[in-house]
Amino acid sequence: MISTESLSKKYGDKFVLREVSASLPENKITAFIGCNGAGKSTMLNIISRLIPASEGCAFVDGKKVSEWDSRKLAQNLAILGQNSHNSARISVEDLVAFGRFPHSGGSLAERDFEMVERALKMTGIEDLRGRFIDELSGGQRQMAHIAMSIAQDTKYILLDEPLNNLDMSRSVKIMKLLRKLAREESKTILIVIHDINFVSFYADYIVALKDGRVKYEGSSEAVMKSEILSDIYGMRIEIEEYKGKKICVYYQ
Template sequence: MITATGVVKKYSDEVAIGPLDLTIPVGGITALVGPNGAGKSTLLTMIGRLLGMDEGTIEVAGYDVARTDSKDLAKIVSILRQENHFVTRLTVRQLVGFGRFPYSRGRLTTADEELISRAIDFLDLRDLEDRYLDQLSGGQRQRAYVAMVPAQDTAYVLLDEPLNNLDMRHSVQMMQHLARAATELGRTIVIVLHDINFAGHYADRICALKDGQVVAVGTSDEMMTDDVLTRVFDSEVEVVDGPRGRLAVYY
C-alpha cells in the first residue's frame, strides 16, 4: 500500500502542491489523471523520492520514503520519469541491465541476466536488444526505458507518461503489457496518463488531481462519468458506452 499524508510541495508563495492525502491499495493499476499543472508528476516523483516534499509523509509498503536507505528503497519501488537522457553508445540490453543495479552494483550474475532477458521479452524487444539507442525510433527507445522497470523487479512500479512517443498501436500494447504485469506478476502500478480513455479502459482505479489537490478517487466505473470528468477537466465531457467500455467525448 502507498499512503500520502499531509504532503505539500511548495514552489513559491503562489504555487504549491497539496496538502495531499491519498491511499493507493496493493495490486492493479492506479492512474493519476488531471489537467496540465495539476500535480500528477510531482506526486509521482515524490512517491519515488526523486523529489523531496516540504511537509507530510509518504510510505510505500510501510517504508517511509524520506527515511529509508536508497539501496533498500530501490528494491521496493521503481520509477520511470518522462525525461530520459539516453547515451547513444548503449545497446538496449545494456540499458535494461541498469534496472539490476540495486542488486548487482554493476556486476551482473546469471540470475540478473535471466531477469534482463525476461524484461526484454516482456516488452517485445528481443529483435532490438543488440541495437544502439541512437539507432531506434522514439517509440522503441521509450519501450526500452520502460523495460528497465520490470528488470528492477520491484513490487511497486511508478511510471510518468510511459505512452510518450508511442503511436496508437504501441500505446495499446504498452498498456496491455502493464495490465499483464499487474495481474500475472502481482505488481502495484501507479501511472500518470493524459488520455482519460486509456485510464478508463486499463486502470483499476483513477485518482484525479486539479490545482495541486486530489479532487476525486474511485474505480474506473465510478470516475468515468459526465459529472466527474467535467468537474476535473473544466470542459464539457460526455461519457458514452462503447463496445469495450465507457469512453469520454469532449465538446
C-alpha cells in the same frame, strides 16, 4: 502499500501540491489524471524520492520514503520519470540491464541476465537489443526505458506518461503487460496517462488531481463520469458505453 499523509510541495510560496492524503490500492493499476501542471509528476516524484516534500510524508510499506535505504528502495520501487530518459550511446540491452543495478550492484548474475531477457521479451523489443539508444526512434527509445523499469522487477512500478511517443498498438501492448503484471505478479502500478480512454480500459483506480489537490478518487467506474471529467479538464466531456467500458468523447 503506497500512501501519503498531508503531502504538500511548494516552490517559493506557491503550492503545487496541497495536503494530499491518499492510500493507493495494492496489486492494481492506479492512474493519475489531470491537466498539465495539476501535480501528477510532482506526486510520483515525491513518492519515489526523486524530490523532497515540503510538508507531509509519503510512505512505502508503512515506512516514510525518506527513511528507506536507497538500495532497498530501488529493489522495491522503480520510477520512470517523465523526463528521465537516457540518450547516451549505450545499447538497448545495456540500458535494460541498468534496471538490474539495485540487485546486481553492477556485476550481473544469472538471475539478472534472465530478468533482462524477460523484460526485452515482454515488451517485444528483442530485435532492438543491439541498437544504440541514441539511434532509436522516440517510441523505440520509450519502449527500451519501459523495459528497463520492468527488468528492475520491483513490487511498485511508477511510470510517468509511459505511452508518450508510442503508437496505438504498442500503447495497448504496454497496458496489457501492466495489467498482467498487476494481476499475475502482484505488482502495484502507478501511472500517469493523458489518454483518458486508456485509463478507462486499463486502470483499476483513478486519482484525479486539480490545482495540486486530489479532487476525486475511486474505482475507474466511479470516476469516469461526465461531470467529474468535465470539472477536472474544464471542458465538456461526454461518456459513451462500449463493450461495458466507458469511452470519453471530447472532440469539439
